[in-house]
Structures are given as C-alpha cells and as structure tokens.
Amino acid sequence: MKTVICYFSGTGNTQKVAEKFAEQLARYGEVVVHSIDLLTLQKKLPDELAQQIETCDLFGLGYPVYAFNAPPIALQFAKKLPHLAKSKRTFVFNTSGEPLKLNNISSIKLYGYLRRRKFDVTNEYHYCMPYNIMFRHSDEMAHKMWETAQKLIPLDASEMMGGAKHLLEKVRFGGTVAWVMRCQQWGGQLNGRMYRVSKDCVHCGKCVNDCPTHNIRITKKGKFRFGGNCLMCMRCAHLCPKNAIRIGLFNKWKVNGPYTFAEPKNDEERQHYNKLLTNAYKTYFDEAEKRIAAANANNEIVE
Numbered sequence: 001m002k003t004v005i006c007y008f009s010g011t012g013n014t015q016k017v018a019e020k021f022a023e024q025l026a027r028y029g030e031v032v033v034h035s036i037d038l039l040t041l042q043k044k045l046p047d048e049l050a051q052q053i054e055t056c057d058l059f060g061l062g063y064p065v066y067a068f069n070a071p072p073i074a075l076q077f078a079k080k081l082p083h084l085a086k087s088k089r090t091f092v093f094n095t096s097g098e099p100l101k102l103n104n105i106s107s108i109k110l111y112g113y114l115r116r117r118k119f120d121v122t123n124e125y126h127y128c129m130p131y132n133i134m135f136r137h138s139d140e141m142a143h144k145m146w147e148t149a150q151k152l153i154p155l156d157a158s159e160m161m162g163g164a165k166h167l168l169e170k171v172r173f174g175g176t177v178a179w180v181m182r183c184q185q186w187g188g189q190l191n192g193r194m195y196r197v198s199k200d201c202v203h204c205g206k207c208v209n210d211c212p213t214h215n216i217r218i219t220k221k222g223k224f225r226f227g228g229n230c231l232m233c234m235r236c237a238h239l240c241p242k243n244a245i246r247i248g249l250f251n252k253w254k255v256n257g258p259y260t261f262a263e264p265k266n267d268e269e270r271q272h273y274n275k276l277l278t279n280a281y282k283t284y285f286d287e288a289e290k291r292i293a294a295a296n297a298n299n300e301i302v303e
C-alpha cells in the first residue's frame, strides 16, 4: 500500500503529527510525506507530486486550525489537486490550540474541494497541540498534549487501516460560522503588512528564508518589507531567535520560542499560565485516556 501525506505546518505542531502518522502507516507500506510550503506560489503542483498523489492508495492532508477554518494555503493546495478518474480514500488531520468541538467545522470547505476532485474523505482526526498565538501553553501542557497525540495517532492509524470510517461531528450551521470566521484570512493579510522588526534583529535571515509564502524580503538598504501574502502562520515571529518581530495589531498575542515538548523537571516549569477552557481540556484528555486505556486492555498497539 502506498500513502502520500501532505501537510501545512506554520510552527511545527502539524508537522509532528504528520510525521507520527507517516511512522505508523509505514507498517502497511510505503509512505511519502510532503510539506506544502511554497507550493501554492506555483501555477500547478510539480508533476512528480501530482503523479504520486494520483497513484497512491491513501492520501492524507493535515493543517493547523486558523479561526475555525483551514488556512488559505491548505485550501489553495486542495484546489490544485488533480481531478481523479476514480475516487481515492483520503484522511484529513488537524491540530488546534483549544479542544473546542467548534474546531471541527474547519474542514467543511476543504471537504468540498477534495470531494469535487474525487478524494473521498473517510477519516478525520483532530489533536490538541499548544498555541502558537494567543498565549503560551505551559511546558507541562505542551508535553501532555504531544504525549496524548502520540498515543492516539497509532490507534487512529490502525482504526483507519482496519477500514473503519471516522468523521468529526460538525456543529449546526458550522458552514456559516466558518464562512464568517474566514474574515480572519484577509484580516491576516492586512495585519501582515503591519509586521515590524525591532532593533534586536541580527539579520540572520531566518524569517525571510522560512516564510511559507516568501512574503518577507530585505531591501538593499537592509529594511524589512512584509508583503500582502501573510498567512499569519506565526513561523517568523514564533521562531525568531531574537524575538524581534512585532505582529501588528496582535502583538500582545505573540508566542515566541519553540516548545520543547519535554517533560518539565520542576514545579516552576509546571505552572499553568492558562486558566482558559479548563473543562474543555479536561474532557479532551479524559476521553483520550479512556480510549487509550481501552486499547491497552484489548492489546491494541499504543506507542
């Protein structure tokens, strides 16, 4: 069996999930994983990738949730997918900072693009991963989220390979809510033009090289220019080694510095600065633990 997994990841969370899926699905055959960075800047998908997608048995597409939607880059990528002659089994996975069921509506528009091209979405999975905007999750929370995802993904992969379907429940009027929330996309483009670089910048060029839409450039005079193609993926600001990028109107929500996902060693590191949605997180972890315990009891694979 051949699987192709394509993903967009602004700051690494969705990439971790994509790679874990790849590791698990490799038990069943060949797996190829592609980041979709920069692909939407091209008129069409590279022939080799299009051919891999056309000929694979299982196709997976992953993205982080942005304002209860899939990011524009994921939608544009889906629009560039080939129109297949016969339907192909497809799974969708996404990550988000909070475990609200409302995040399930993020795939509605994407489903439309995929189905029109005969990508038959039979399975969809969501994993809670730490916020890259809004506030910084504690190290303990980040560790717990990733530890949980790492246990759920093998179960989800084996459920899918067993032939079971699994789609996430959408709330009523979800399509309309997602449509309204898509204003974030043009708001993000507008806000992207307001990004600024502080004097702490050491001109390492990381933000310029890493931007998934090549939206940042440095002029001959050494000034930074942010174009109108910002996804607000946070990669530049989150991973800036000098925390030198101001993210326009949302600077108070900036989260700088990658998560280590390591288990915290002392109580100070364990502190939660987030008291938001405590019950929703509890429900997410409780349900995951129940599922993992049941799988353990049935001797299913849990890694």
Ligand SMILES: Cc1cc2nc3c(=O)[nH]c(=O)nc-3n(C[C@H](O)[C@H](O)[C@H](O)COP(=O)(O)O)c2cc1C
Pocket: 008, 009, 010, 011, 012, 013, 014, 015, 063, 064, 065, 066, 067, 068, 069, 095, 096, 097, 098, 099, 100, 103, 129, 130, 131, 132, 133, 231, 232, 233, 234
């Ligand atoms: C512009 C933007 C909008 C976001 N909107 C949501 C949201 O609606 N719901 C949510 O739970 N998380 C939201 N997040 C958090 C991300 O979905 C989450 O941190 C995700 O795991 C990031 O994945 P990545 O590291 O692969 O980019 C948002 C993040 C960004 C940058």
